Amino acid sequence: MQLNTKLNQKVYHFTSVKEVLAKANEEKSGDQLAGLAASSQQDRIAAKLVLSNLTLNDLFNYPVIDYAEDEVTRTIIDQVDLTIFDKIKYWTVAELREWLLTSQTTGAAIQKLTPGLTAEMIAAVCKLMSNLDLITAAKKITIExxxxxxxxxxxxxxxxxxxxxxxxxxxxxxxxxxxxxxxxxxxxxxxxxxxxxxxxxxxxxxxxxxxxxxxxxxxxxxxxxxxxxxxxxxxxxxxxxxxxxxxxxxxxxxxxxxxxxxxxxxxxxxxxxxxxxxxxxxxxxxxxxxxxxxxxxxxxxxxxxxxxxxxxxxxxxxxxxxxxxxxxxxxxxxxxxxxxxxxxxxxxxxxxxxxxxxxxxxxxxxxxxxxxxxxxxxxxxxxxxxxxxxxxxxxxxxxxxxxxxxxxxxxxxxxxxxxxxxxxxxxxxxxxxxxxxxxxxxxxxxxxxxxxxxxxxxxxxx
The missing domain is CATH 3.20.20.70 (Aldolase class I)
Incomplete structure (x- = not known):
């Protein structure tokens, strides 16, 4: 798992998956007040680059709160369909984004994949999407x-x-x-x-x-x-x-x-x-x-x-x-x-x-x-x-x-x-x-x- 990247001759190093997730987020005053936000647009882009190359397995193994310490983490992890997850765990976050947005991927296909995802995976792909991407992918999914x-x-x-x-x-x-x-x-x-x-x-x-x-x-x-x-x-x-x-x-x-x-x-x-x-x-x-x-x-x-x-x-x-x-x-x-x-x-x-x-x-x-x-x-x-x-x-x-x-x-x-x-x-x-x-x-x-x-x-x- 690589937590650093080089951008415009400058090396950006992140200490954890949690930090990458935080700094890859679009600008939010809450993250800024909590001291979690990217310090600059370049810092944010570097975090997005690192995040795009993380695998879903990385995000599964490093939830933002430890499994033993938090029942929300346990609820999320315990309900993952491991058979589905095993088929996609080596996808990068960038690959998940591309798959969601391609015209060949239907809402039915997305709903079959959903049981194999954790919240951190979903948050990660969200951070790589533009507003139009978020609309396009969500539109495919029908939940009754x-x-x-x-x-x-x-x-x-x-x-x-x-x-x-x-x-x-x-x-x-x-x-x-x-x-x-x-x-x-x-x-x-x-x-x-x-x-x-x-x-x-x-x-x-x-x-x-x-x-x-x-x-x-x-x-x-x-x-x-x-x-x-x-x-x-x-x-x-x-x-x-x-x-x-x-x-x-x-x-x-x-x-x-x-x-x-x-x-x-x-x-x-x-x-x-x-x-x-x-x-x-x-x-x-x-x-x-x-x-x-x-x-x-x-x-x-x-x-x-x-x-x-x-x-x-x-x-x-x-x-x-x-x-x-x-x-x-x-x-x-x-x-x-x-x-x-x-x-x-x-x-x-x-x-x-x-x-x-x-x-x-x-x-x-x-x-x-x-x-x-x-x-x-x-x-x-x-x-x-x-x-x-x-x-x-x-x-x-x-x-x-x-x-x-x-x-x-x-x-x-x-x-x-x-x-x-x-x-x-x-x-x-x-x-x-x-x-x-x-x-x-x-x-x-x-x-x-x-x-x-x-x-x-x-x-x-x-």
């Missing part, structure tokens, strides 16, 4: 998952309806939910981030949301995004929780900071299946985001892209219905501006799909970042072209509870019109029945929440 409905089918583009309210007022949540549904949002999930993370309160929100869904026979799934233990307690109180949610990270230490571990998540999955929270086999919903490990001082000297790839490797073991990167939520300490947010969104989406996940993106930013809504619309369009399964649908693209900017109801509708995409099949049929959709487009009723009054809401409003 089933809860109450099936997401990810070719020709569809979905949205999580996110009707958060700063005091969890049900009438406000209900109004946002109705408006979003009328605009065709919510086929991925209707998901509330609760203000109060307490079992009885969360159980009440779950019951009301599920009652609303059943009353209007909406073919989707619900989720109240409390801590996983709170949702489990709510289920034990008799609430049908729908998808079970949790934020996850790329190291055991960072997951401990989130109050979770692998066994707890396995117990949650078992509970959701035994209680028939959704109809299909995929019951989990995970969120990630570059920088969370750094913020918890739990990145072990690894860069944020590599740690993000490890999130996806960890998630894979639970076969989730949804995963999304909340790409700009943490702030400029990790992604400084619109350019970095766009790059990170494309990286995360590519790495998630190459891992085999039903991948979405909360294309978002905080108000103290050097980014604006045009950056987010650019990222959304790029992701849609890359085959992203879903984005967020937030009222006016402004989450007044979480205090950040995302995508609104209109973005999903516009992307579908521009790219000739539809919601999930079941949801499209429901929209047509409600009068919101006709001949492949929204009708004049779109955005009119009062259309729901055509059906009795007496029980829903209780």
């Amino acid at each position: 998952k089933t809860a109450n409905t099936t997401i990810g089918r070719s020709g569809t583009f979905s949205a999580r309806l996110q009707p958060n309210h700063p005091i969890d007022d049900w009438s406000g949540i209900l109004a946002s939910t109705m408006e979003g549904l009328s605009m065709g949002n919510g086929d991925a999930v209707i998901g509330i981030n609760p203000v109060i993370d307490e079992p009885t309160h969360v159980a009440s929100l779950i019951r009301k949301l599920e009652q609303f869904r059943l009353c209007y026979q909406i073919p989707t799934q619900i989720c109240v995004l409390a801590h996983i233990t709170t949702q489990m307690a709510a289920i034990k109180q008799g609430a049908n929780a729908g998808l079970l949610f949790q934020s996850i990270a790329g190291s055991e230490k960072a997951n401990t900071a989130f109050g979770i571990n692998r066994l707890l998540l396995l117990d949650a999955k078992t509970l959701a299946i035994s209680e028939n929270c959704v109809s299909g086999p995929n019951v989990m919903y995970f969120e990630t985001g570059q920088g969370s490990e750094l913020s918890a001082e739990a990145n072990f000297g690894a860069d944020q892209v590599t740690m993000e790839a490890r999130c996806y490797g960890f998630a894979k073991g639970f076969d989730p219905f949804l995963v999304n990167t909340v790409v700009g939520f943490i702030g400029p300490e990790y992604l400084y501006d619109g350019k970095q947010v766009i790059r990170a969104g494309l990286e995360d989406h590519f790495m998630g799909k190459l891992t085999g996940l039903s991948m979405g993106c909360d294309a978002c930013y905080t108000n103290h970042m050097q980014a604006d809504q045009n950056d987010i619309e650019n990222l959304t369009m790029l992701l849609a072209n890359a085959g992203c399964n879903y984005i967020m649908g937030v009222p006016q693209a402004d989450d007044i509870m979480l205090n950040y900017q995302s995508t609104g109801f209109q973005e999903t509708a516009t992307i579908r019109d521009l790219l000739n995409l539809t919601p999930t099949a079941e949801f499209t049929q429901w929209l047509e029945k409600m009068g919101f959709w006709q001949d492949g487009h929204l009708t004049s009723l779109a955005g009119d929440a009062s259309a729901f009054t055509a059906i009795s809401r007496k029980e829903v409003l209780l």
